[in-house]
Amino acid sequence: MTMTLQCLGATGEVTGSCHLVELNGVQLLLDCGLIQGGKKDELRNHEPFSFNPKTLGAVLLSHAHIDHSGRLPLLMKRGYDGPIYTHKATAELCAFMLRDAASLQQRKVERDNEKREKDDLPVLEPLYTEADVEAVMQHFVPLEYDVSFEPIPGVKVCYRDAGHILGSAMLELWLNDGKQQKKIVFSGDLGRAGMPLLQDPSLIDEADLVLMESTYGDRCHRSWEDTLEELKAIFAKAISESHGNILIPAFSVGRSQELLYLFHLYAKEWDLGRWQICLDSPMAIEATKVYVRNYPLMDDDFRRLVQLQPGNHPLLSNVQFVQSTEESMALNEIHRGLIIIAGSGMCNGGRIRSHLAHNLFRPECDIIICGFQALGTPGRLLVDGATELTVHGNTVPVNALIHTVGGLSAHADQQELLGWYRHFKQTPPVILVHGEPQAQETFQQVLRQADPSPQVVIANMGDKVDLSALPTLTWLS
Structure with a gap:
């Protein structure tokens, strides 16, 4: 036995x-x-x-x-x-x-x-x-x-x-x-x-x-209240001082949907009407559809919002879904006023790589790291204070402001x-x-x-x- x-x-x-x-x-x-x-x-x-x-x-x-x-x-x-x-x-x-x-x-x-x-x-x-x-x-x-x-x-x-x-x-x-x-x-x-x-x-x-x-x-993660204040401060500072683009490398499943929900809940408080919010990840878009279909699995507050606001779904409002490669590339021609959520969450693949190549060297831009970064990944290098990053074979200086928002962790x-x-x-x-x-x-x-x-x-x-x-x-x- x-x-x-x-x-x-x-x-x-x-x-x-x-x-x-x-x-x-x-x-x-x-x-x-x-x-x-x-x-x-x-x-x-x-x-x-x-x-x-x-x-x-x-x-x-x-x-x-x-x-x-x-x-x-x-x-x-x-x-x-x-x-x-x-x-x-x-x-x-x-x-x-x-x-x-x-x-x-x-x-x-x-x-x-x-x-x-x-x-x-x-x-x-x-x-x-x-x-x-x-x-x-x-x-x-x-x-x-x-x-x-x-x-x-x-x-x-x-x-x-x-x-x-x-x-x-x-x-x-x-x-x-x-x-x-x-x-x-x-x-x-x-x-x-x-x-x-x-x-x-x-x-x-x-x-x-x-x-x-x-x-x-x-x-220990920062408290949820402190995390919300931290995000609010990042957006406020970006508006008042630089108003460049904000990149958020995010896991397509879980983190992306959480961010969309927060942008719905705090759109007014964080003055998000000044920004064009783009979910630039076909996989995250597909995942969002699965979340929408399975809303009975969510917590009470989310289910209540879905029922009270049928025409303004908490995961579908205030966001532009970017599907095609051409649409994604076009975002790189916009130098201010964008919040781009894109994968991969550890910056080791996906469309976030292209956006890093076009924004990482710009001091008026912000990068929000909000998930676990494994050793050896580009995201971990950014968290650990790298001064340059290799993207698509080219060396890109890290001049953008890097924020590590651990309070958003799903772990x-x-x-x-x-x-x-x-x-x-x-x-x-x-x-x-x-x-x-x-x-x-x-x-x-x-x-x-x-x-x-x-x-x-x-x-x-x-x-x-x-x-x-x-x-x-x-x-x-």
């Missing part, structure tokens, strides 16, 4: 979420995310999986962000042929997010191959194609929150609202090997209570083990993570994943100081724990 959990991704880093559960010889995969960061990081996506995709019994997907879902087409390309269980809104989002990921990889490989051919190097193949995405989408099984199901024999699963993005979930897993039952809780990416648009993260009472994200385990901060964990009636052992080393080491100490009784460990790649030995963490490799 076997009952194990192995950590195969997002260990000592934020991206590449992937964990393998095995019960009585049948394997279950939690997430299959893309590794993001610098070129060396991205090349790791091409490496073989450390398990046989053909023998997997099922896949459980926590949410649609690419660092959790982005290798699913590759998984199927390499032999997986089973179901992918996830929330129904996540399935809707993945349909176009994975297509976009495939398209980006195809274009990148084409550019790289032009250079490789000149250097007489063998050409590369994309990680997967849009055809692979179409194939994998046929295997998605859409679910609702709070409904239990059995993906493989002996395992019962229930998805709970994680409050991170639309459709995001934390997973409760009950494993029964015929002799005993153990309950594992996988946090996925935890959202924040009291934020606009989405419901608060669910609270769970019991677990024998918590597999827990730790992205912001070493810091729980240190105290919010701690508060979520403290809701468990007992103190189950914790395995920390989805975080950089400093954040994880700090949060490990915070958890130990709060209560020294539970084991709190930081996962390393390949770590395997014997779940049948819980509540004691016993490592098998």
